[in-house]
Amino acid sequence: MADNIVAGVTPGGFQKPSDVRILICYLLNSITQPLSEQQLQVILEETNLANYFVFADAFSQLIKDNQVEIIKKDDIEILKLTNLGKDACKMFYRTLPISVRDKVVNYTNSFLNKERSKKENEVFIEPTHNGFNVHIAIHDNGFDLLNFTIFMPTEDQANIVRKKVQSNPAEFYKNIIAYLMTNE
Numbered sequence: 001m002a003d004n005i006v007a008g009v010t011p012g013g014f015q016k017p018s019d020v021r022i023l024i025c026y027l028l029n030s031i032t033q034p035l036s037e038q039q040l041q042v043i044l045e046e047t048n049l050a051n052y053f054v055f056a057d058a059f060s061q062l063i064k065d066n067q068v069e070i071i072k073k074d075d076i077e078i079l080k081l082t083n084l085g086k087d088a089c090k091m092f093y094r095t096l097p098i099s100v101r102d103k104v105v106n107y108t109n110s111f112l113n114k115e116r117s118k119k120e121n122e123v124f125i126e127p128t129h130n131g132f133n134v135h136i137a138i139h140d141n142g143f144d145l146l147n148f149t150i151f152m153p154t155e156d157q158a159n160i161v162r163k164k165v166q167s168n169p170a171e172f173y174k175n176i177i178a179y180l181m182t183n184e
Contacts, residue, residue, distance in 0.1 A: 020050045020058035022096060023104065025067060025081060025089040030105050033112045034078035037070065047107050049100065121169040125158045132158035136165055138173050146173055 014020050024040065035043075037059065044050040050058070062068040067085035070077050081089070093101070122137040131153040138146040152158040165172050 014050050015054060017054055017058040017061060019095075020044070020054050021062055021067070022088070022092045023049060023100070024058060024062060025085045026093045026096060026101060027104050027108060028068065028079055028081040029086060029089045029093075030101075031108055031112070033109075034073060034076075035108070035112070036076065036078055039111070039115070040079060043104070043108050043111055046111075047104055049104060117169060118166075121166070123162045123165045125155070125162055127155075134158050134161045134165075138169050146176065 041055050044055050069080050071080050120139045124135050126133045132155055133149045135149050
């Protein structure tokens with residue numbers, strides 16, 4: 001049974017909920033952007049630092065002990081580290097290896113930047129009778145910087161365009177502007 005509970009946790013990951021509670025408090029104390037419970041769970045699972053069962057146990061204990069609270073901000077539930085959680089973090093964060101601390105904070109910042117980019121930039125594929133339209137919209141501060149549709153004859157080509165734009169929308173936009181502003 002114990003092997004099933006820690007499945008998905010690589011060496012260097014955590015098998016005890018007490019360790020994961022410290023990790024959660026450290027992470028919430030170290031980042032500036034808000035996180036939801038689901039995002040936190042995904043981050044810990046994708047970094048192989050905790051599996052779902054260990055995370056769920058640790059998280060429920062943090063809520064029960066009033067170290068983390070769930071608040072609503074703009075109709076979204078986000079996590080807030082309470083003063084008790086901050087105190088626990090100050091006392092115990094050094095029990096986490098520095099490599100783990102760096103890994104989880106760096107991954108979280110990257111994860112949140114990708115999430116923000118997905119919200120600010122829309123790229124979706126629409127089948128047509130003879131191919132696929134790739135709709136691309138890049139937004140910033142509430143207005144459209146770029147909004148257009150490009151036709152691709154195959155779904156594979158449409159997916160390549162979608163992935164290329166999504167991988168770096170700012171670079172995509174910059175290259176289009178640079179091309180349009182070049183004098184010939």
